[in-house]
Amino acid sequence: MAAYAQTEPQAGSNPLAIRSRARRVDGGWHLDAEKHLIGLGAWAGVLTVLAKGVDRDGSPLGPMVLLVPEDAPGLAHGPEALTMGMRAMVQNTVRCEGVFVPDARVLLAPGEGMQVAHDAMGFARLGVGALCVGAMKRCAQLMARYAARREVATGRLLDNPVSCARLHELTCAVWALEALVEAIAAALDAREPLPRHACLACKCVGSELLWEAADWLVQMLGGRGYLENNAAPQMLRDARVLRILEGPTETLYMHLGGAAAPDSGAERFLAHGLGRPRLAAELGRTVASIRERAAGARRFAGDGAQVQGLDYRIGELCAFAILLGAAERRAAGDEGGAQASAALEWARARYDRVRRAIAAEQDAAHGYPSASVLLERIGAYAQAIGDVDQQPAGVEQLPDPMLRAADLPQPPAPAASPALAPRAAGDAMRRLVRESVTRWLASDGRPSMPAFGDDTPFAELGIDSLATVPIALEIEQRAAVPVVPELLYDYPTVNALAAWLEAQGAPAQAGI
Numbered sequence: 001m002a003a004y005a006q007t008e009p010q011a012g013s014n015p016l017a018i019r020s021r022a023r024r025v026d027g028g029w030h031l032d033a034e035k036h037l038i039g040l041g042a043w044a045g046v047l048t049v050l051a052k053g054v055d056r057d058g059s060p061l062g063p064m065v066l067l068v069p070e071d072a073p074g075l076a077h078g079p080e081a082l083t084m085g086m087r088a089m090v091q092n093t094v095r096c097e098g099v100f101v102p103d104a105r106v107l108l109a110p111g112e113g114m115q116v117a118h119d120a121m122g123f124a125r126l127g128v129g130a131l132c133v134g135a136m137k138r139c140a141q142l143m144a145r146y147a148a149r150r151e152v153a154t155g156r157l158l159d160n161p162v163s164c165a166r167l168h169e170l171t172c173a174v175w176a177l178e179a180l181v182e183a184i185a186a187a188l189d190a191r192e193p194l195p196r197h198a199c200l201a202c203k204c205v206g207s208e209l210l211w212e213a214a215d216w217l218v219q220m221l222g223g224r225g226y227l228e229n230n231a232a233p234q235m236l237r238d239a240r241v242l243r244i245l246e247g248p249t250e251t252l253y254m255h256l257g258g259a260a261a262p263d264s265g266a267e268r269f270l271a272h273g274l275g276r277p278r279l280a281a282e283l284g285r286t287v288a289s290i291r292e293r294a295a296g297a298r299r300f301a302g303d304g305a306q307v308q309g310l311d312y313r314i315g316e317l318c319a320f321a322i323l324l325g326a327a328e329r330r331a332a333g334d335e336g337g338a339q340a341s342a343a344l345e346w347a348r349a350r351y352d353r354v355r356r357a358i359a360a361e362q363d364a365a366h367g368y369p370s371a372s373v374l375l376e377r378i379g380a381y382a383q384a385i386g387d388v389d390q391q392p393a394g395v396e397q398l399p400d401p402m403l404r405a406a407d408l409p410q411p412p413a414p415a416a417s418p419a420l421a422p423r424a425a426g427d428a429m430r431r432l433v434r435e436s437v438t439r440w441l442a443s444d445g446r447p448s449m450p451a452f453g454d455d456t457p458f459a460e461l462g463i464d465s466l467a468t469v470p471i472a473l474e475i476e477q478r479a480a481v482p483v484v485p486e487l488l489y490d491y492p493t494v495n496a497l498a499a500w501l502e503a504q505g506a507p508a509q510a511g512i
């Protein structure tokens, strides 16, 4: 068995923030890593560990993935996490202290670790989608068994219109999600490259639909749905984590939305992978009109939040468009029949639901309050319910320190990066970085260029871990010094990155 170790206590959904280090030594690497929530960690024969590579002279080499066998000296496993579900699979912390990893156990080259990570997660996301299809079928099976036998005030529960509608929706969801899993699997069987955007959509939509299904299962079983002996609570608990692991829905939608541009991965998969050029064009038009309406409107307090909030919603729309496209493709094939047309109608309705929700948000008179207003509002709840640190009896593991009642930090003013180079960069180097960022923003399909200054955090511009790759590449070519994508995390503004480049001796006029 193999385990994949990426998550760290400080860096979960943001892989660029990882602190684990692999330092180059003779014949290989010394790995220092601290990971948590690693599925199968203590049971695996080999651990696949994501760390930041560091050269002998301390210069960064970018993310790398190293294979660590279970008996490697310096590898230690921490206690098993007491999880809400997925209890057939151990989750534990993993610590590597100076573990020697020979060169032959590095996957791809140093600096190409994110490629390995994205590949691993792409396949895992398709796997989650497939798992959701099976689990949704199981929910439907249990619901049907109970409803067929249970008499309620209106008669047999199965004949009740609410039950009937839910089971119908569930079978449509199963049919459509199965169509998407099959379409991606067919592309892989045909030796096509992994369609990452489609895998991402499959994971998000699958886990969200399974969560709905598991909730309906508990509801349809009534009080029996709440009893441990009836499988439903376990289904609900197991399903819940799928919206979080392999990337939480929010980060993935945000990424999908940020990348939604004409001829983006999502549109290409729709048009060519699924053979739905009309739907791809419709999605393109809808996204353009949503962005056009959003230009100039201010829904959130911060500038970056405007972009991110919109990307999130557009990502959700893209994901449901891909689900709809897969349903259209399956219906157009030899499947046919009443189930096909009903499922198609359902998939169209779900897509329209997201589109309408976005329109309603854009119509709303009120924007969203700032973080400090929210904290103040919620802080006042303590008068009614107190503000306690809660710990279940009989459980030894303490709640996470981030859940402590005391010392809740106020939203911080944007802090200077500790890694920030002390001196200010020259104009030429700042211009180089600014232009590379601007070029990426322009290629990202945004109708209007967000205003940004030399101290605007890159994260506020929607630059996520995938976006850092092309930007770093361009800067590397122009500045003529090695630039790994993670540097955009360590030096998160134009000023900071330009100062770092100058400190590396990048010629100020290089490539400008």
Ligand SMILES: Cc1cc2nc3c(=O)[nH]c(=O)nc-3n(C[C@H](O)[C@H](O)[C@H](O)COP(=O)(O)OP(=O)(O)OC[C@H]3O[C@@H](n4cnc5c(N)ncnc54)[C@H](O)[C@@H]3O)c2cc1C
Binding pocket: 003, 004, 005, 006, 007, 008, 009, 011, 012, 013, 014, 036, 037, 038, 039, 040, 083, 086, 091, 241, 244, 245, 246, 247, 248, 250, 251, 254
């Ligand atoms: C049962 C289980 C098994 C796991 N197995 C593994 C494993 O095998 N290997 C491994 O490496 N990890 C594993 N994990 C860890 C899992 O991948 C992380 O929990 C997940 O990536 C989220 O990271 P985090 O917990 O640090 O959440 P955080 O990063 O603290 O995020 C918390 C929440 O904030 C929101 N959020 C975060 N970023 C954004 C954003 N950019 N925009 C909007 N909202 C955002 C999301 O709602 C997210 O759920 C496992 C976790 C569990 C529970």
